[in-house]
Amino acid sequence: MKPNKAVIDYLATPRPFLVNGEWITSDENLIENSIDPATEKVIGSFYAAAIQDVNKAITAAHSSFQQKNWRGKTPSEMAKHLWTIADLIDEHGDTLAYLETLDGGKPFAAARYGEVSMAAESFRYYAGWCSKIGGRTTDISIPGDFHSYTKKEPIGVVGLITPWNGPLVMAAWKIAPALAAGCSLVIKPSELTSLSTLYLGKLISEAGIPDGVVNIVPGDGETVGATIVNSPMVKKVSFTGSTETGKKLIQASAGNLKKLTLELGGKSPVLVFDDADLGKAIPGIADGIFSNAGQVCVAGSRLYAAPEIYDDLLSGLIDYANNLRVGSGLDPKTQMGPLISAQHRNKVLRYISDGIDQGAKVEAGGNKIDGDGFFIEPTILSDVAPSNCVAQEEIFGPVLSIIKIENMDEAIVQANASNYGLAGSVWTQDISKAHKIASEINAGIFWINCHGIPDMAVPFGGYNQSGWGREGGPEGLDYYLETKSVIAAL
């Protein structure tokens, strides 16, 4: 497959960034290259925002909030705008998907029919919420005649910071609820994958969102990201990224007590009982770890299998891994693309070799794939001790660790023995057992006989060190709202 003409035209010149409705292309800004991880070639470039640009973006968002350019609209007008953005995303779906594939390496079909559709759905879902935001009246016990009620108000200017593994969809998961709540915003995409967020900005402008309400400032975390987090004008930051960076944000916001929602890393357990339907479990589990080359926060990376079905499950998974077609996301036959960078590939390979040094056995893969692109083989490690680094730490690559267990009671204890708590799944045909396990496992989202399926209506977020707060559903909207209580003496 070849990218369409719209993508070729879009990438022909360095992409500007968006501040107060203007697309900035100043000679003073650094131009950063975007690399295709499947070929290691430059596919395009973008202007990186400097600290003064970020401050201008924050000021523009603040003025638009003060002037009520957006939050002053009726809920129905807001909803129409969000719905228009969704329609534009669908209309430009191929272009956005090519950008995701070229910039991040994911197979085109996954980008087109997974992420682009989900991004549009995010705007449609929160368009529906614009007209459902409201407070409540409450009777109070103070003697006298009073009327009391609560109001929901937008929190103010919000900073949104996203990672590289799903740039478009993660931008949509944050921008849509922020706009539905009436906030103005400054978003910083990952420096590794900024192109689709910049393109989304074009569509947002086209949809008629007033200038200054949505500002996009690409650049690195230490300057652009940190400036957003340090600004007292930014009332809340919604961050998706690693647990390590999340901890830095907590420190940086301590001085101004900024509100934070943090969608962080994971090490999600997968429990397979002896009555599981292996015909469904094997592809489901493999997809749960190998899709997007394992660069998924909810990747099912720790496997606990009942001894009775262990051999059949393992041989099915090995077969699946060995037959997975690894290659460029532009090849329609590709099932797994590359890792995002050479640096990240080295990190994943280091985990594999440390895991082996700590006693793990390689059942499939384990190696870098020679040639252009940051590819590695889909990897399965068995005999993994619970203390092994590949059982404890987030690898963020296509590496499945099978942990040694004697029985499923031990599996539940081991599954919960983690600093993380983002997601998990269970595979069994006994539905009552499945629901019991769902309530036993410490995870923000849990799947039964499937893994990694998101939906905008379902809140998403982590227990433990996997984060604070939720995205999706009404819960996700609430993190962009303040509650005001009013008591009136009558």
Ligand code: NAD
């Ligand atoms: P990262 O933490 O390195 O970077 C995330 C974002 O933070 C980037 O935009 C980066 O530029 C910015 N950043 C870095 N340092 C910063 C600082 N000091 N101040 C402000 N911003 C800063 O994460 P990554 O490597 O881009 O993404 C992979 C991680 O994201 C994995 O750990 C993965 O589990 C996590 N993730 C979590 C979810 C979730 O919903 N829980 C979803 C996707 C990815």
